[in-house]
Amino acid sequence: MLKLGYKASAEQFGPSELLDFSCLAEEVGFDSVFVSDHFQPWKHNDGHAPSSLAWLGALGARTRRAVIGTSVATPTFRYHPSIVAQAFGTLGSMFPGRVVLGVGTGESLNEVPATAMQWPGAKERRDRLREAVALINKLWTEDRVTFEGQFYQTDKATIYDKPKDKVPIWIAASGPLAAQMAGQVAEGFICTSGKNPQLYVDLLAKVGDGLAKAGRQDASLERMIEVKVSFDTDAQEAKELTRHWAALALSPEEKVGVEDPVEMERLADALPLDRAASRWIVSSDPEEQVARIRPYVELGFRHLVFHAPGPDQGRFLKLYAERVCPLLRKEFG
DSSP: OOEEEEEEOTTTSOHHHHHHHHHHHHHTTOSEEEEOOOSSOSOSTTOOOOOHHHHHHHHHHHOSSOEEEESOBOTTTTSOHHHHHHHHHHHHHHSTTOEEEEEOOOOHHHHHHHHOOOOOOHHHHHHHHHHHHHHHHHHHHOSSEEEEOSSOEEEEEOOSOOOSSOOOEEEEOSSHHHHHHHHHHOSEEEEESSSOHHHHHHHHHHHHHHHHHHTOOGGGSEEEEEEEEEEOSSHHHHHHGGGGGGGGGSOHHHHTTOOOHHHHHHHHHTSOHHHHGGGSEEESOHHHHHHHHHHHHHHTOOEEEEEOOSSOHHHHHHHHHHHTHHHHHHHHO
16 A cells, blocks of 8 residues: 655754644644754754654554555664663553654754764664664564674663564665665655655665565565655745755755855855755646656555645645545555
């Protein structure tokens, strides 16, 4: 079955406003709500960064049906894996069958300012994530865990409130080695839209390689993609709305080492509108939305989580639920 979700942009809205939007998403028919986990936003002015761990507890209490989770948290620097295991064990116990722990290797924008650490290279970040996932799973399945890893240690640690059914861990990846890791050790794979189409073919192939190496069934892994959509009855307005998220159009080379939201905002503001809109499916036509989403579904992404850029998220949710979601469900099941 196709699943349609809502991306709660914690970098753009305060916690109470974001909670209201997310409850509305469930009300109008979305299947899931995934929240970003930022210590600092992409913009300093009018930026936000509520704690996802605290916020998810409120979301779970206010909703009844939607799957909820992070897209994504980093259980390797700001958070020790044992603390993430405790937090998501609690969430999973309170909202059984509805919680997902989405994780990734992290961004210096969030980790360095909070810890004053030296940002490590990609290999160490991947190794840390793999070890963190192993420790979290061990803490969820065993008591009195003494763990001696390369990066993390515990001494007779027990998570006393564990859900009956394991909270699934989904790994986000934008590169081949992290994608392969998702296939080997996770229950799901996460990526984001708007990049070179060949990238998704390559990433999914690596996910498949990881599944094969681990002797796991292909159908056992959830494939989720955050789809960046700017939809409005006015096409030009839909394009203008993407300005707030211009930072997403910066190349990795342009933003490498940028750990200050003020500087990130300066770089993003210098981009022309066409480039700011380049990561988004921008249109006023529901059929065009479906046509441009189709390639992701045909690749095998069956869980689509929609990220909209505008300030009036309530308007977006109602418009999308009324005009686009029914077409997607009809077309793709």
